[in-house]
Amino acid sequence: MASxxxxxxxxxxxxxxxxxxxxxxxxGSHSSRGTILFLHGFPSASYDWRHQIDHxxxxxxxxxxPDLLGYGDTDKPTELEPYAFKSMAADIIALLDYxxxxxxxxxxxxxxxxxxxxxxxxxxxxxxxxxxxxxxxYFPPGEPLDIDQAKALCEGALxxxxxxxxxxxNEKGCWKLMDDHxxxxxxxxxxxxxxxxxxxxxxxxLEAWLxxxxxxxxPRHMTAAEKQMRDHIFDPSAGRGYRGPTNWYKARFGHxxxxxxxxxxxxxxxxxxxxxxxxQAPTSKVHxxxxxxQTAKYTKAENITKAVETESHWxxxxxxxxxxxxxxxxLARY
Numbered sequence: 213m214a215s216x217x218x219x220x221x222x223x224x225x226x227x228x229x230x231x232x233x234x235x236x237x238x239x240g241s242h243s244s245r246g247t248i249l250f251l252h253g254f255p256s257a258s259y260d261w262r263h264q265i266d267h268x269x270x271x272x273x274x275x276x277x278p279d280l281l282g283y284g285d286t287d288k289p290t291e292l293e294p295y296a297f298k299s300m301a302a303d304i305i306a307l308l309d310y311x312x313x314x315x316x317x318x319x320x321x322x323x324x325x326x327x328x329x330x331x332x333x334x335x336x337x338x339x340x341x342x343x344x345x346x347x348x349x350y351f352p353p354g355e356p357l358d359i360d361q362a363k364a365l366c367e368g369a370l371x372x373x374x375x376x377x378x379x380x381x382n383e384k385g386c387w388k389l390m391d392d393h394x395x396x397x398x399x400x401x402x403x404x405x406x407x408x409x410x411x412x413x414x415x416x417x418l419e420a421w422l423x424x425x426x427x428x429x430x431p432r433h434m435t436a437a438e439k440q441m442r443d444h445i446f447d448p449s450a451g452r453g454y455r456g457p458t459n460w461y462k463a464r465f466g467h468x469x470x471x472x473x474x475x476x477x478x479x480x481x482x483x484x485x486x487x488x489x490x491x492q493a494p495t496s497k498v499h500x501x502x503x504x505x506q507t508a509k510y511t512k513a514e515n516i517t518k519a520v521e522t523e524s525h526w527x528x529x530x531x532x533x534x535x536x537x538x539x540x541x542x543l544a545r546y
Contacts (some may be wrong), residue, residue, distance in 0.1 A: 213284030213445040223347035226286050228307035234285020235278035242272030249311055250277040253323020254324045257284040257445050257458050263532035271512035273433025279494045296470025305380035316341035322528050327351050334479040342546050344488040347527050350507040354475035356468045369500050376415030382466035382483050387455040391448040405523050433529040486514045488542045
């Protein structure tokens with residue numbers, strides 16, 4: 213939530229799409245380096261980019277890091293239609309226009325932000341200078357996630373259902389259970405993945421964890437002060453809980469809102485710009501080579517794949533220095 217964690221750099225405006233967004237905006241000191249747009253995932257906000265924002269703003273890049281729809285200072289529709297990727301991509305382009313960004317932008321996504329970045333590229337390829345996908349690979353347009361098919365694929369490759377949690381996020385009242393058990397949800401999501409993976413990924417495990425109000429160890433990549441800031445950003449009593457964030461899952465995977473439109477729009481599934489994919493170590497228990505290959509498969513220009521030595525999904529936090537160095541070297545090429 214930009215206005216809370218970075219008030220001197222926070223902006224908020226009603227865009228020409230009719231929706232109000234909040235974001236971090238930092239001017240660049242080296243115009244040739246251009247603008248970096250950071251797109252966070254679930255359950256994050258612009259705050260999770262804090263290590264990257266500090267690093268790249270110091271290098272002279274212009275920085276834009278919005279709280280995406282449903283999060284932080286940004287509108288939180290309860291209906292699902294605004295969460296269609298085409299609609300949200302229009303919001304992001306409107307934000308760039310509001311900021312007067314005319315040149316192509318370095319776009320960086322993490323988690324669901326990577327999935328969203330995929331369709332920003334498909335709908336607005338002329339606005340992207342480079343595309344970096346962190347922890348989650350590129351997904352071509354118009355391809356809904358078949359959870360049952362994914363279950364079979366993951367069980368064959370990993371021995372367990374990796375995306376079973378999506379079933380829970382598509383349940384009507386899932387967000388209320390998460391809001392009622394904030395500490396339990398936080399330690400499961402941000403805790404040590406080797407310790408918590410089997411209590412999160414397989415279907416039914418996440419819900420059981422929350423109902424039992426179980427807790428894992430405190431994440432090594434977050435200080436107590438950072439945790440307090442995060443609690444403030446996701447305070448349900450202030451209307452900033454998990455209802456809006458879980459609407460991303462309901463819209464994309466449950467009701468497949470926007471997917472059919474992507475199919476009808478005849479979008480080019482190939483990425484026209486240089487791409488970077490940064491993944492967890494291949495030794496991770498959730499690593500799937502098929503997903504690693506997906507980004508390179510659809511890239512027309514140069515593609516670079518790197519792995520960081522961690523089993524954590526939260527590579528932008530857990531391995532911030534390593535990720536920043538990889539990103540810095542990649543962006544300097546273009």
